[in-house]
Amino acid sequence: MNRYDFRSVEEKWQKYWDEHGTFRAKDDKSMKKFYALVEFPYPSGHGMHVGHIKAYSGLEVVSRKRRMEGYNVLFPIGFDAYGLPTENTAIKDKIHPRIVTDRNIEKFTGQLKKVGFSFDWSRVIDTTEEGYYKWTQWIFLKMFEGGLVFRDKTAVNYCPSCKVVLSNEDSQGGKCDICHSDIIRKTKEVWYLRITEYADKLLQGLEEVDYLPNVKLQQQNWIGKSTGAFVNFKIKENGEELRIYTTRPDTLFGVTFMVIAPEHPIIEKYRDSIPNIKELDDYRSECAKKSEFERTQLVKDKTGVKIEGITAVNPLNGKEIPVYISDYVMMGYGTGAIMAVPAHDSRDYDFAKKFGIDIIEVIKGGDISKEAYTGDGEMVNSGDLNGITNKKDAIEKVIGILEKLGCGEKGVQYKMKDWAFNRQRYWGEPIPIVHCPQCGMVAVPETELPLKLPPVENYEPGTDGESPLAKIESFVNCKCPKCGGDARRETDTMPQWAGSSWYFLRYCDPHNDKEFASQEALKYWMPVDWYNGGMEHVTRHMIYSRFWHKFLYDLGLVPTSEPYAKRTAQGLVLGSDGEKMSKSRGNVIDPNEVIEEYGADVLRLYVLFMGDYEKAAPWSESSIKGCKRFLDRIWGLQEILTDGEEYGALRSNFHKTIKKVTDDIEAMKFNTAIAAMMALINDIYALGSINKAELKTLCILLNPFAPHITEEMYNINFGGILNEQSWIGYDEALCRDETIEIVIQVNGKIRTKLNIVPDSDKDAVLEMALSDDRVREVIDGKNIVKQIYVPNKLVNIVAK
RNA sequence: GCCGAUGUGGUGGAAUGGCAGACACAGUAGACUCAAAAUCUACCGCAGCAAUGUGUGCGGGUUCAAGUCCCGCCAUCGGCACCA
Numbered sequence: 106m107n108r109y110d111f112r113s114v115e116e117k118w119q120k121y122w123d124e125h126g127t128f129r130a131k132d133d134k135s136m137k138k139f140y141a142l143v144e145f146p147y148p149s150g151h152g153m154h155v156g157h158i159k160a161y162s163g164l165e166v167v168s169r170k171r172r173m174e175g176y177n178v179l180f181p182i183g184f185d186a187y188g189l190p191t192e193n194t195a196i197k198d199k200i201h202p203r204i205v206t207d208r209n210i211e212k213f214t215g216q217l218k219k220v221g222f223s224f225d226w227s228r229v230i231d232t233t234e235e236g237y238y239k240w241t242q243w244i245f246l247k248m249f250e251g252g253l254v255f256r257d258k259t260a261v262n263y264c265p266s267c268k269v270v271l272s273n274e275d276s277q278g279g280k281c282d283i284c285h286s287d288i289i290r291k292t293k294e295v296w297y298l299r300i301t302e303y304a305d306k307l308l309q310g311l312e313e314v315d316y317l318p319n320v321k322l323q324q325q326n327w328i329g330k331s332t333g334a335f336v337n338f339k340i341k342e343n344g345e346e347l348r349i350y351t352t353r354p355d356t357l358f359g360v361t362f363m364v365i366a367p368e369h370p371i372i373e374k375y376r377d378s379i380p381n382i383k384e385l386d387d388y389r390s391e392c393a394k395k396s397e398f399e400r401t402q403l404v405k406d407k408t409g410v411k412i413e414g415i416t417a418v419n420p421l422n423g424k425e426i427p428v429y430i431s432d433y434v435m436m437g438y439g440t441g442a443i444m445a446v447p448a449h450d451s452r453d454y455d456f457a458k459k460f461g462i463d464i465i466e467v468i469k470g471g472d473i474s475k476e477a478y479t480g481d482g483e484m485v486n487s488g489d490l491n492g493i494t495n496k497k498d499a500i501e502k503v504i505g506i507l508e509k510l511g512c513g514e515k516g517v518q519y520k521m522k523d524w525a526f527n528r529q530r531y532w533g534e535p536i537p538i539v540h541c542p543q544c545g546m547v548a549v550p551e552t553e554l555p556l557k558l559p560p561v562e563n564y565e566p567g568t569d570g571e572s573p574l575a576k577i578e579s580f581v582n583c584k585c586p587k588c589g590g591d592a593r594r595e596t597d598t599m600p601q602w603a604g605s606s607w608y609f610l611r612y613c614d615p616h617n618d619k620e621f622a623s624q625e626a627l628k629y630w631m632p633v634d635w636y637n638g639g640m641e642h643v644t645r646h647m648i649y650s651r652f653w654h655k656f657l658y659d660l661g662l663v664p665t666s667e668p669y670a671k672r673t674a675q676g677l678v679l680g681s682d683g684e685k686m687s688k689s690r691g692n693v694i695d696p697n698e699v700i701e702e703y704g705a706d707v708l709r710l711y712v713l714f715m716g717d718y719e720k721a722a723p724w725s726e727s728s729i730k731g732c733k734r735f736l737d738r739i740w741g742l743q744e745i746l747t748d749g750e751e752y753g754a755l756r757s758n759f760h761k762t763i764k765k766v767t768d769d770i771e772a773m774k775f776n777t778a779i780a781a782m783m784a785l786i787n788d789i790y791a792l793g794s795i796n797k798a799e800l801k802t803l804c805i806l807l808n809p810f811a812p813h814i815t816e817e818m819y820n821i822n823f824g825g826i827l828n829e830q831s832w833i834g835y836d837e838a839l840c841r842d843e844t845i846e847i848v849i850q851v852n853g854k855i856r857t858k859l860n861i862v863p864d865s866d867k868d869a870v871l872e873m874a875l876s877d878d879r880v881r882e883v884i885d886g887k888n889i890v891k892q893i894y895v896p897n898k899l900v901n902i903v904a905k
Numbered sequence: 906g907c908c909g910a911u912g913u914g915g916u917g918g919a920a921u922g923g924c925a926g927a928c929a930c931a932g933u934a935g936a937c938u939c940a941a942a943a944u945c946u947a948c949c950g951c952a953g954c955a956a957u958g959u960g961u962g963c964g965g966g967u968u969c970a971a972g973u974c975c976c977g978c979c980a981u982c983g984g985c986a987c988c989a
Contacts, residue, residue, distance in 0.1 A: 433987040443989045452987055520988055716918060731929045780928035848924050853970050855924060893969055899923055903969050
């Protein structure tokens with residue numbers, strides 16, 4: 106037998122699959138469907154990363170198995186190609202981003218095909234193609250019509266390096282998601298999508314989907330629902346109402362001061378009646394200068410200024426309380442004002458200590474001379490609430506009182522903010538809106554979509570957060586679609602996440618030029634049955650796309666309320682030093698080089714064998730050799746091949762392995778599935794032969810993991826194409842051996858082992874155990890207190 | 906600070922409360938070879954010649970039996986972070 110030449114074999118089958126469209130989803134809508142989705146890559150200039158290989162290999166295995174199980178499988182791939190890195194390359198190398206994108210997509214396509222992934226290449230999508238972004242713009246306009254798009258001038262997250270405004274999701278931790286620079290606050294009028302309107306639906310929807318617990322949790326935390334109450338405090342001097350949000354209305358009697366955010370509008374409104382307005386202004390401008398980093402990292406030291414000439418009145422007891430401004434209260438959450446209860450909130454406590462404000466205990470149980478007490482306890486100093494010991498009861502009662510007084514009510518708040526939906530850059534979908542001096546913001550008519558990106562000389566962003574499109578007069582100047590008068594086009598483009606917010610819908614019907622996808626196709630394919638991707642997308646892409654999908658669902662344009670029925674996530678591939686792969690650390694593994702040296706099958710096998718799929722695992726140059734040896738041994742089986750249509754001596758072994766591999770693939774326990782096949786191979790070699798029936802089974806079992814070598818072996822020994830075969834079944838009854846070894850323990854310690862027939866009678870086994878020399882020796886002179894028999898597992902004799 | 910996850914040989918990692926270390930890497934010895942690579946065979950947690958003892962981050966507990974369950978710590982990683 107020749108040595109296995111992976112180069113020619115892999116090339117041969119990749120060509121075959123490509124030419125025959127082997128993995129195209131079928132048109133047959135009578136078949137049961139399976140829609141497997143992996144996160145489409147951003148085609149960067151660096152080419153693919155081993156992380157991509159691991160990310161796609163999981164559902165690749167599942168998809169290949171599903172096809173053999175008779176499903177009509179949709180396993181698509183595409184390119185999320187709008188984005189800053191491409192644009193930056195274009196600027197640096199003075200090439201049009203279109204050319205850069207096409208070049209990168211070509212590179213990625215070549216690499217993906219070299220791995221032998223069973224994607225449906227007839228459905229490739231590219232978010233930057235006119236036929237695609239036409240519908241991205243179309244959905245945006247539907248949102249515009251639906252009142253979910255608005256412009257607002259507020260403090261935004263701005264990346265000074267990328268020169269773009271970022272959403273909250275894109276500036277997590279105060280860092281730019283693209284270049285990791287510190288972001289700054291900047292007041293600017295930008296576009297928003299009203300995702301908060303869907304906050305509750307996004308939260309509710311999590312109850313009906315099968316996501317990894319951690320994925321659900323992160324989304325819940327990100328949405329950040331809290332329940333509490335709004336309370337209106339009268340301002341003594343002018344009768345104005347200062348409205349606050351609190352989750353602890355039960356502590357209302359403990360309020361000793363109030364705090365408003367530096368940006369709170371009440372200051373502007375009454376600045377003339379505030380004697381220390383200069384001091385306030387100084388503090389406010391100081392806060393405005395602070396970066397996000399300073400504002401969040403220097404949390405320990407509370408700063409603030411008391412507002413003179415403004416006194417609030419507690420609606421429950423009429424007590425007069427001072428009002429401060431401080432940057433520990435944010436304008437963007439709740440009402441931008443809080444009631445401060447230092448006895449029962451640690452931040453208020455710190456502030457009160459620093460400014461010498463009273464601390465009044467209203468809940469017993471802590472020592473408020475030392476720290477704030479946030480636990481439960483009996484209410485004191487609280488008028489009608491005194492004596493209540495249950496927080497829930499106290500909250501209910503207070504809200505009742507507030508409602509009766511007409512100065513407060515129940516309330517709900519979300520941490521999630523509206524989605525800042527814009528980039529001041531070239532390489533993105535133009536926002537299809539026209540600003541008309543007469544009509545205001547007007548949608549570009551549907552017939553004019555796609556609103557194409559105009560050719561430009563220079564992609565450099567403007568210095569003051571202006572899009573390069575703003576410099577192109579021919580693009581900017583237009584007629585208002587409504588009144589026909591002179592108008593100006595919007596010049597911001599959409600953020601990176603727009604195109605990926607609905608791509609899973611386009612895959613269902615990628616060449617449709619009448620609709621974003623036909624209802625027929627959507628009804629058949631949606632929802633995505635299984636979506637796998639990275640944890641880093643859980644609070645960005647996942648939330649955004651669920652939002653778009655739910656919006657389309659409300660319009661009756663998609664058949665399911667949730668896009669993804671199931672979501673899993675792969676762990677990172679770390680460098681061999683155990684650190685995250687990065688160019689600066691020099692620990693990056695190039696998948697191309699691995700394929701060159703070992704072949705695609707080895708690479709696929711190794712990324713799945715290296716550890717628990719969901720956990721991070723370090724790359725090991727030497728461990729990968731184990732996978733190489735395994736495949737060489739698989740190939741070598743052909744040398745010890747005998748005839749035979751039935752399983753031989755290893756029958757139960759085969760049944761067990763089929764069961765193990767079948768179950769483990771579903772549970773994404775690919776590492777143990779591979780280990781089981783390795784163990785079986787070891788047994789076969791120990792036995793010295795394999796017959797045809799057994800080899801056929803092995804080819805099928807291993808095919809999803811190592812498709813090239815198995816396709817070749819199948820073709821040589823049996824003829825035909827493996828992909829057209831059925832997944833192999835097993836017989837539960839035959840998974841058992843004829844005799845099994847059980848453990849005999851005395852007082853929990855193993856003393857001997859016995860071979861018994863499965864499901865032997867308890868008494869018979871106990872008798873065997875007790876008559877064993879070794880056992881008798883240990884229990885000699887002791888009383889048997891207890892005898893435990895776990896069928897087919899062990900006997901434990903307790904003797905004293 | 907809050908939330909979550911993880912902690913097992915020299916290494917990556919296996920173990921529905923029931924033989925800890927499957928499978929693999931590395932290592933040791935041997936076979937083949939002029940030699941090397943490749944391949945094959947055997948060994949391979951620690952202590953001990955052995956019988957045996959001991960061992961899953963640390964300290965308790967439940968149980969006939971704990972890596973697994975409970976309580977309290979420690980460490981590492983991830984997410985959120987002045988969210989009222």
